[in-house]
Amino acid sequence: MANQSRRNFLKTSALIGAGLTGVSSKPAKAAPNNILDENRMGVLVDTTVCIGCRKCEWACKTAHNLSAQSIESYNDRSVFKNMRRPDDKTLTVVNEYAAKGDDQFPVDVKVQCMHCDKPACVSACIVGAFSKEKNGSVIWNGDRCIGCRYCMVACPFQVPAFEYGKAIQPEVRKCDFCFDRTKDGKLPACVEICPMEVLTYGRREELIDLAHQKISLYPDRYVNNVYGEHEVGGTSWLYLAGRDFHELQFPKLGTNPAPGVSEAIQHGIFAYFVPPIALYALFGGVMWLNKNRKQDEHKEANHE
Amino acid sequence: MSEFIKPTPMPRKYFTPTVIFLSVIALVGIIFVFARLIFGIGTVTNLSNQYPWGIWIGIDVAAGVALAAGGFTTAALGHIMHKEEYHLITRPALLTAMLGYTFVAMSVAIDLGRYYYIWHPLIMWNGTSVLFEVGICVMIYLTVLYIEFLPIVTERFIGRVNLPGLLKKYNNSVDKFLRALDRGLDKTMFIFIIAGVVLSCLHQSSLGTLMVIAGPKMHPLWQTPILPLLFLLSAISVGLPMVIFESVLTSRSFDLKPETPILAGLGRMIAPILFIYLSFKIGDMVIRQTFVYLTEFNTASVMFVIELVLGIIVPLRLFMSPQIQRSPLGLSIASFLVIFGVFLNRLNNFIVAYTPPYQFTPYFPSVGEIFVTAGFIAIEVLLFRAFVMIFPIVSVPQIPAVHKTKFSIRGAK
Numbered sequence: 073m074a075n076q077s078r079r080n081f082l083k084t085s086a087l088i089g090a091g092l093t094g095v096s097s098k099p100a101k102a103a104p105n106n107i108l109d110e111n112r113m114g115v116l117v118d119t120t121v122c123i124g125c126r127k128c129e130w131a132c133k134t135a136h137n138l139s140a141q142s143i144e145s146y147n148d149r150s151v152f153k154n155m156r157r158p159d160d161k162t163l164t165v166v167n168e169y170a171a172k173g174d175d176q177f178p179v180d181v182k183v184q185c186m187h188c189d190k191p192a193c194v195s196a197c198i199v200g201a202f203s204k205e206k207n208g209s210v211i212w213n214g215d216r217c218i219g220c221r222y223c224m225v226a227c228p229f230q231v232p233a234f235e236y237g238k239a240i241q242p243e244v245r246k247c248d249f250c251f252d253r254t255k256d257g258k259l260p261a262c263v264e265i266c267p268m269e270v271l272t273y274g275r276r277e278e279l280i281d282l283a284h285q286k287i288s289l290y291p292d293r294y295v296n297n298v299y300g301e302h303e304v305g306g307t308s309w310l311y312l313a314g315r316d317f318h319e320l321q322f323p324k325l326g327t328n329p330a331p332g333v334s335e336a337i338q339h340g341i342f343a344y345f346v347p348p349i350a351l352y353a354l355f356g357g358v359m360w361l362n363k364n365r366k367q368d369e370h371k372e373a374n375h376e
Numbered sequence: 377m378s379e380f381i382k383p384t385p386m387p388r389k390y391f392t393p394t395v396i397f398l399s400v401i402a403l404v405g406i407i408f409v410f411a412r413l414i415f416g417i418g419t420v421t422n423l424s425n426q427y428p429w430g431i432w433i434g435i436d437v438a439a440g441v442a443l444a445a446g447g448f449t450t451a452a453l454g455h456i457m458h459k460e461e462y463h464l465i466t467r468p469a470l471l472t473a474m475l476g477y478t479f480v481a482m483s484v485a486i487d488l489g490r491y492y493y494i495w496h497p498l499i500m501w502n503g504t505s506v507l508f509e510v511g512i513c514v515m516i517y518l519t520v521l522y523i524e525f526l527p528i529v530t531e532r533f534i535g536r537v538n539l540p541g542l543l544k545k546y547n548n549s550v551d552k553f554l555r556a557l558d559r560g561l562d563k564t565m566f567i568f569i570i571a572g573v574v575l576s577c578l579h580q581s582s583l584g585t586l587m588v589i590a591g592p593k594m595h596p597l598w599q600t601p602i603l604p605l606l607f608l609l610s611a612i613s614v615g616l617p618m619v620i621f622e623s624v625l626t627s628r629s630f631d632l633k634p635e636t637p638i639l640a641g642l643g644r645m646i647a648p649i650l651f652i653y654l655s656f657k658i659g660d661m662v663i664r665q666t667f668v669y670l671t672e673f674n675t676a677s678v679m680f681v682i683e684l685v686l687g688i689i690v691p692l693r694l695f696m697s698p699q700i701q702r703s704p705l706g707l708s709i710a711s712f713l714v715i716f717g718v719f720l721n722r723l724n725n726f727i728v729a730y731t732p733p734y735q736f737t738p739y740f741p742s743v744g745e746i747f748v749t750a751g752f753i754a755i756e757v758l759l760f761r762a763f764v765m766i767f768p769i770v771s772v773p774q775i776p777a778v779h780k781t782k783f784s785i786r787g788a789k
Contacts, residue, residue, distance in 0.1 A: 155734070157734050157736075159425055160425075192589055192591075194504075195504045195589065196506070196507065196589050197502055197505055198496075198497050198502060198505050198507040198511055199496045199497055199500040199501075199502060199508070200501065201500075216496060217493075218489070218490050218493040218494060218496050219488045219489020219490040219491075219493070220487075220488055220507065221428035221429065222428075222507045222586075224425065224428035225428055225429055225587075225589070225590050225730075226590060228591055228592065228593070229733075230425070230426065230732050232425075234417075234425060234428065234489060235489075236416060236417050236421075236423060236424070237419075238416050238489075239412075239413065239414055239415055240490075241490065242416065242417070242489040242490065321734070323733040324592070326592075330589070330591060331504065331589055333589075333601050334506055334585055334588040337506075337588065337601065337604060338503075338506055338509065338582070338585060341581065341582070341585075341604070342503075342509070348578060351574050351577060352570055352571070352574045355452075355456050356566075358456055358457070359455065359456045359458065359566060359569075362456070362457055362458035365458075366458055366460070
């Protein structure tokens with residue numbers, strides 16, 4: 073931890089130095105450790121196994137000190153009547169989609185932050201309060217956040233939630249991949265509690281292999297698609313399903329990283345600060361020329 | 377050289393029925409601001425996890441920045457292009473921009489969940505964030521605007537410093553300080569003027585980039601990679617109409633004759649800019665083939681058509697007509713349409729086009745949000761009136777003018 077803060081300190085001071093000398097071309101690099109580690113972890117969610125017991129919801133609340141009701145109350149299946157979304161008090165929810173035919177089962181889908189490999193929230197955050205950590209988690213740093221909610225505008229999965237009810241220190245809340253637990257070698261709370269082994273925690277690369285193995289072993293059980301493998305440049309959480317993902321209300325997204333175009337534009341406009349400085353020089357030149365021209369005209373007018 | 381037209385404070389009675397009406401709106405707005413500060417954003421607004429941004433960002437900030445574009449367009453015209461005949465419109469435009477950006481900053485502040493951390497971006501940088509760039513540019517530009525306004529303050533008080541009571545003995549030194557300040561500013565002002573124009577070009581365009589990251593959450597009629605260019609072009613095209621509209625309003629409010637020849641000159645410049653903006657907007661629509669969405673009948677398509685036809689095409693036609701250019705009423709109607717068009721464009725981009733993937737209740741601004749927005753606009757108008765009365769902003773004929781070709785303004789020699 074001490075090492076970590078020292079590195080941050082060095083980065084910050086390097087950045088300030090660069091900023092002062094005016095050569096800082098990409099302060100972007102100073103944003104928190106947004107490294108894509110090849111050993112980053114992920115979770116494979118097999119929605120064909122989930123029974124909708126909602127134990128993961130209970131475990132998540134308990135692990136994050138959010139007021140959870142008794143574990144028995146989570147057996148109540150009436151909540152499935154309406155589609156629910158994660159919010160500031162519930163970081164993960166399970167939704168149920170009715171069975172299609174008589175011979176099929178309803179499908180239960182756990183929803184939480186996807187922990188993108190190239191997260192839009194990390195790119196968008198005005199103060200760099202989000203970071204993609206080495207182990208794959210995308211986490212939020214409450215000390216920096218100013219509550220602008222641009223992360224919520226940016227997120228393609230509509231995940232970050234804001235504490236609208238609080239006037240002081242409202243937080244942006246979302247699944248943090250149990251960063252504090254995994255740090256100590258523990259499993260994420262939802263993975264640990266799941267009685268049906270719906271959730272497999274492991275290296276993302278291996279999970280992708282596993283997912284494709286499952287698909288090729290049981291081609292009748294799964295659609296031939298791992299949601300999250302390529303969506304918005306890849307996500308740490310991956311899904312298998314027996315139905316088209318869009319029927320299960322997964323957003324239809326391309327394979328380009330979510331922040332892609334906006335970062336390209338941004339870096340185009342500010343490429344090494346050349347365009348702004350060139351613009352300044354251009355305006356200065358035009359101003360000087362016009363001023364001289366006017367003065368010459370005045371002189372000529374006076375001569376006449 | 378005798379001075380014919382010169383910026384002068386306008387000593388009038390401050391309170392009129394309109395002013396009292398605006399004050400009431402302002403007061404209600406302020407009450408809602410306090411409610412927001414005490415009870416939180418959720419109590420006062422209809423914002424939700426689906427719609428994180430409402431009219432405080434869409435109107436107060438996005439449209440506010442665009443409609444304050446008169447400041448940098450007239451600075452570019454009057455100072456950089458050095459068209460001296462337009463110097464007399466730079467001051468009202470500068471005041472509008474200064475007040476406009478001040479309220480943009482205040483709107484951002486009350487919309488921030490943690491408004492007391494508004495200074496964080498100054499030391500916590502994230503270069504990939506478009507919002508960071510907009511924030512920093514707006515902060516610097518606001519400072520530049522205050523600096524650009526300083527000569528008007530020194531002009532008002534040099535030789536007229538009259539401090540009350542015990543402070544009286546400092547009158548002389550304050551006067552000296554003002555004179556020194558004025559001399560210093562006079563020599564360095566060009567730096568700030570150019571900086572102001574550059575900063576404006578940067579953040580006006582980046583305000584467009586802001587919504588690019590929302591990707592598929594934004595309706596394809598508006599979501600385009602050239603959003604920054606469209607935002608810059610629309611900001612430039614709304615700058616002069618804003619100046620014309622304000623000038624006509626101010627003339628009416630203070631019983632002055634409208635500066636028709638100058639306004640006509642401005643009016644002639646608007647059509648070409650609007651035409652360029654229109655071509656890019658239509659070109660973008662053709663290239664991305666988004667016109668297919670116009671065959672649907674829904675809020676998005678209707679709003680887009682209104683924005684395009686009433687906000688760009690109709691005023692473009694109006695500004696091309698010589699009769700319109702000669703009449704203050706025609707000019708102000710055409711200008712109003714451009715203002716309305718750009719206002720609607722910002723509202724569309726930030727709110728109408730925003731369609732979250734999981735939508736439970738559509739967003740419509742709450743009473744509180746509307747009153748805060750209306751209140752801020754009212755306060756701006758009230759402050760504008762007060763500033764125009766106190767400071768030399770509006771140019772009026774000093775003696776019956778014989779020939780109106782020469783204008784003299786301090787610092788513009």
